[in-house]
């Protein structure tokens with residue numbers, strides 16, 4: 001199978017349980033909850049997306065004709081850094097529209113620890129090491145277990161407490177970044193303090209000005 005990739009870049013994981021760790025980010029093109037076009041945002045299932053996942057024109061992006069070609073590009077982006085620490089984060093868009101076990105296994109063979117950021121509407125392939133699910137109001141949740149559930153807060157019609165029975169190791173609340181982000185941050189802090197099972201998750205890459 002071929003893969004449409006928006007961008008591949010080296011950065012630090014800015015969010016969640018792997019925060020601060022040097023990572024290759026592979027951002028797939030396309031999402032099942034929004035076309036990515038601004039004119040469609042108001043009618044999308046997911047309306048607060050902070051990401052450009054349209055096209056294949058980003059740094060290191062393009063059409064990869066097979067899993068080996070994409071795995072090699074990820075390995076090249078990691079470069080000569082300590083091979084013991086190899087870490088890749090698949091995101092998007094929605095990575096599970098394209099990430100398959102062939103690609104996962106090739107990267108495991110290269111020694112990568114593999115993380116995925118998903119909206120939870122599609123199942124995660126076996127052998128992924130770190131599953132971060134970020135449910136969206138109005139979208140069916142299919143992937144109901146994983147390492148972290150990272151809920152963007154607030155979302156109309158979603159009560160964080162309704163997720164607590166699911167099989168996730170940690171539960172995080174990430175303030176929605178939009179024109180009202182300061183209010184959302186204050187509400188998220190208050191919610192975490194009153195419901196301590198929830199840990200606050202900040203988008204630290206935005207705070208420090210890295211991609």
Ligand SMILES: C[S@@+](CC[C@H](N)C(=O)[O-])C[C@H]1O[C@@H](n2cnc3c(N)ncnc32)[C@H](O)[C@@H]1O
Pocket residue numbers: 031048049050051091092093094095117118119120133134150152174175176177178203
């Ligand atoms: C761009 S999404 C791509 C992965 C996948 N489609 C998903 O939604 O989880 C990556 C992460 O950014 C989060 N995110 C997107 N827009 C955001 C915003 N405006 N404020 C805070 N987090 C946001 C998502 O919930 C997800 O955890």
Ligand SMILES: Nc1nc2[nH]cc(C(=O)O)c2c(=O)[nH]1
Pocket residue numbers: 011012013014015051091092117205210211
């Ligand atoms: N540094 C950095 N960390 C991230 N963690 C999740 C991200 C994403 O867009 O999926 C992201 C991102 O875009 N940049």
Ligand code: SF4
Pocket residue numbers: 031032033034046047048049050051053092093094119136
């Ligand atoms: S599901 Fe993820 S990638 Fe898709 S629009 Fe929402 S935040 Fe963006």
Ligand SMILES: [Mg+2]
Pocket residue numbers: 050051
């Ligand atoms: Mg991001």
